[in-house]
């Protein structure tokens with residue numbers, strides 16, 4: 001997640017525009033652990049396609065780092081407030097990469113696909129009113145409803161395949177802070193909040209851990225670079241929308257599609273907005289932005 005200052009408001013989006021990040025050096029431990037995670041996934045979802053396996057390995061790589069970071073942070077007597085059933089951050093705009101979205105599209109049940117379609121229909125309907133990033137993020141937080149992959153028990157229904165932007169969120173403050181509208185916060189409360197943050201650890205001015213977000217962005221970038229090498233372009237942005245796009249258009253099957261054709265597909269479905277999606281390395285952008 002990234003904190004964005006949009007005018008007076010501090011808005012949160014899961015991941016977001018990329019910035020160069022410091023390379024994070026960590027030991028890629030236990031190949032065995034990596035294999036174990038793949039095996040658990042295999043038991044739940046059946047045989048993996050080669051494509052899913054490579055995403056899963058990226059995710060496992062991230063999870064190994066995050067577990068080690070978390071263990072050492074907790075040992076120092078500090079607290080991370082993320083708990084099972086706490087889904088505050090699932091009410092924010094969710095960012096992801098196209099390869100991650102394709103992998104999730106491959107495991108959705110009919111019921112999950114129905115929730116997803118309802119969510120995308122609501123988003124599409126509101127789109128003409130969402131004229132800038134501020135209104136787009138606020139609409140997600142206040143009106144659209146939670147991520148369509150959040151189930152009725154408040155748990156992530158695609159947990160093993162949730163994107164890196166979700167994995168990267170570790171909250172150093174109680175969950176109530178994850179959904180606060182900072183534009184409505186009393187200036188004194190805002191000041192108290194900001195001065196309470198551990199600047200050595202958080203991606204200031206958010207209360208989320210910086211190290212996991214940096215690695216998440218770095219691994220996302222790796223996925224996008226690989227995609228660009230293969231296709232000549234890469235796609236990232238609104239995660240549920242990309243999953244819906246794959247379910248409905250099977251773009252991953254169209255090996256020779258160029259970025260111009262992709263823009264045409266997006267325009268035909270009225271989702272060619274740069275608020276929603278980013279096409280990189282092609283000279284093309286949705287909606288001509």
Ligand code: SF4
Nearest residue numbers: 090147149150156166
């Ligand atoms: S993918 Fe899962 S963890 Fe991420 S926002 Fe959706 S429900 Fe929450």
